[in-house]
Amino acid sequence: MQPTQISGLFNTPISMANITDKLPLGIAILDKNRRVITINSAYEALSGFYREDIQGIPCFHITRSRLCMQNCPMEHGPNHFEPVSIETDIINKCREMIPVEINLSPVQDHQDNCVGYVETIKDLRSIKDNALLTHHAYAFDNLIGKSNEMTKLFQHIPLLAQSDSAILITGETGTGKDILAETIHQASNRSKGPFVKVNCGALPETLLESELFGHQKGAFTGAVENKPGRFRLAHNGTLFLTEIGDLPLSLQVKLLTFLDDQVVYPLGSTKGFQANVRVIAATHCNLDQMVKEKKFRQDLMFRLNVVRLHLPPLKKRGADVRLIMDHFIHEFSSRFNKQINGFSKEALDKLMGYAFPGNVRELRNCVEYAINICQNDEIQLEHLPAYIAESDAVNNDQKNEMIEPSTWVMPAQTSASNEIQKWSDMEKNMIISALVEAKGRRNQAAALLGWGRSTLWRKIKQYGLDN
């Protein structure tokens, strides 16, 4: 059999194998009917087939990837697909299942007619093995936490990553909305595609439209060339729209149209582009309230709200504060080449008593500041930022308000504790202590006890405490 020749590229025609066999990536050249023309050495090693045996065989018999049998991009014809990059797996001739990344691209002639396809296969076994080694306990990618809310979230991420549903991430500023969006992208099949982030609040309305959807040359003054737009740039990947609450109403309509039919119309163009993009939106605003105030379109809200993930504020994450603190100490100590082991008791008490309105971002900055300032092996109170070190009872009051039932402990009895024999006496004392703690506010006392307000009211009546 004659080896496949390439002519016109160099001075003399050369064998195709001379170019492709030296590359560590598996390469297959397919004709327009998806039959194998040739493969390179790396492809032979990965699949177990020899190029001489498989000429003219349909490619799915050789590649044997999950993609081939479930959703082959070439199935719809060469004119209906753009180059794709997908993570999947193959079963080779040696009966091994191998995780791979497949890139598939059509080859066109001078008249833009498809003459075939190029397929590359990258073995991901080493990467997957390393990923397992670097896995941390109490973490999912860059997100750290062991509180119930975060554990639940970590369980949902792999499931949500596998679908293409729109996701709406809510949460206060600094809770990690951007990191969560990127984590979902990295855990999905689109991880090899682009992750494009757009801050809807950062650009004026006119610029934002052109930034998101692109424009055609001459669409407006200054549009001297075609611009693809972020939607097109995110093709085969994920588009992350942060601060979606700041998106102007006119663009909300355009975004809604895109979410419905997945076609992008650049400014000044009548020709649409079918973009395969997953949209993740995030906001710190209360979108439900904004819908009521007519500042956000209800239909867009419904369209984005397919899956809603809420990141709890740091004050509601209990033991996570300490975990995140330790993580940042370790990170910044190694980055700044310092040997810092932790916080002194006073500094730790001060930090644990602080409410952190800026959430994880504020905590991170605080630890970074302390490690910069600290010259010893332990961070003292004076190494903390002044606004935290000098924070007073006002902040502590805020902290008390957010104490959760599980973390509140009834103060120990100073006297006559031995006399308490019955549960009813114990319960009565608990109610009194909670009311004292809450300064007589029944709502707060009920929250401290972990009861409903009506339960507390009934018990107060029962023990005659309302007199």
Add this chain to the structure above:
Amino acid sequence: MIIKPNTKILIPLFSNQIAPRFDLATNVCIVIIEDNLFQQKTVVLPRSSAEELCYYILTEKIDTVICGGIEDEYFQYLIWKKVNVIDNVIGTCDQVAKRLRTDCPSSGEILNE
């Protein structure tokens, strides 16, 4: 390889081709050879699953499986259960059926049109 009389052969399908992956096949063709009489039927499975297909093979008392790619775990399991597995076969279902009238294809064989 000569086929024994009274034998039951299963071929996982992908359209009219031998499925490139055993674990992803949702249709199977069952060929029953009885006293030189060939019966052929196609069965649609509820979902693609290697475990469920192995279970189906055992409950249907299949003697031979002719398939494309199969993971070693399932290959060894079927062998252990005394099912003859001929894997890495490339071709259409009709080509296999035609071939079975004379003999059985061998592992790694490409059945030419």
